[in-house]
Amino acid sequence: DADVTQTPRNRITKTGKRIMLECSQTKGHDRMYWxxxxxxxxxxxxxxxxxxxxINKGEISDGYSVSRxxxxxxxxxxxxxxxxxxxxxxxxTAGQPNxxxxxxxxxxxxxxx
Amino acid sequence: KQEVTQIPAALSVPEGENLVxxxxxxxxxxxxxxxxxxxxxxxxxxLLLIQSSQRExxxxxxxxxxxxxxxxxxxxxxxxxxxxxxxxLCAVNRNTDKLIFGTGTRLQVFP
Numbered sequence: 642d643a644d645v646t647q648t649p650r651n652r653i654t655k656t657g658k659r660i661m662l663e664c665s666q667t668k669g670h671d672r673m674y675w676x677x678x679x680x681x682x683x684x685x686x687x688x689x690x691x692x693x694x695x696i697n698k699g700e701i702s703d704g705y706s707v708s709r710x711x712x713x714x715x716x717x718x719x720x721x722x723x724x725x726x727x728x729x730x731x732x733x734t735a736g737q738p739n740x741x742x743x744x745x746x747x748x749x750x751x752x753x754x
Numbered sequence: 755k756q757e758v759t760q761i762p763a764a765l766s767v768p769e770g771e772n773l774v775x776x777x778x779x780x781x782x783x784x785x786x787x788x789x790x791x792x793x794x795x796x797x798x799x800x801l802l803l804i805q806s807s808q809r810e811x812x813x814x815x816x817x818x819x820x821x822x823x824x825x826x827x828x829x830x831x832x833x834x835x836x837x838x839x840x841x842x843l844c845a846v847n848r849n850t851d852k853l854i855f856g857t858g859t860r861l862q863v864f865p
Contacts, residue, residue, distance in 0.1 A: 682857065684845075684853075743845075747796055
């Protein structure tokens with residue numbers, strides 16, 4: 642089983658719909674991250690969390706929100722999806738002591754029509 | 755603002771060749787640099803992590819070097835194999851909180 646699991650793996654939705662992407666991890670890591678990947682732009686950080694009570698914005702947080710329900714779970718929500726949020730979304734974790742090494746899930750491909 | 759550039763964007767080589775993938779970054783004040791591999795439809799797999807105090811790291815046929823002063827890292831792949839075909843991404847970490855990624859080098863190794 643994967644250490645970092647994302648659901649759903651693929652989702653097609655319509656503009657204006659609310660979407661939640663979920664991430665769970667069995668690595669026991671404190672730090673969790675959400676990135677999006679777009680062709681030609683690389684991966685960009687949306688939100689990150691150091692523990693259950695800690696949420697931080699990344700470089701492209703507008704239009705997104707997150708929830709850290711437990712140490713092992715970190716969900717990303719799009720309250721009202723728009724087409725330019727079509728992308729591949731990755732969850733990642735990092736442990737303590739933090740060496741800066743990240744471990745990624747397999748990604749969630751979201752298409753907003 | 756930190757910017758990370760990878761050259762070339764794509765590379766196609768015959769099996770057996772030794773390869774060098776390049777990564778450059780604009781701000782030398784980094785905590786570490788990490789190389790990842792991404793297969794189509796898959797997540798990122800960490801290959802090598804070089805701390806700012808290190809010059810290189812090796813894992814099997816892979817060797818990554820880091821020159822902070824010049825803002826450069828190279829990933830050397832020895833005796834390439836078709837199974838090495840993937841996209842290779844480098845990422846720099848300034849303060850242990852966030853990674854800044856390059857756009858990747860798409861590698862194809864043909865038999």
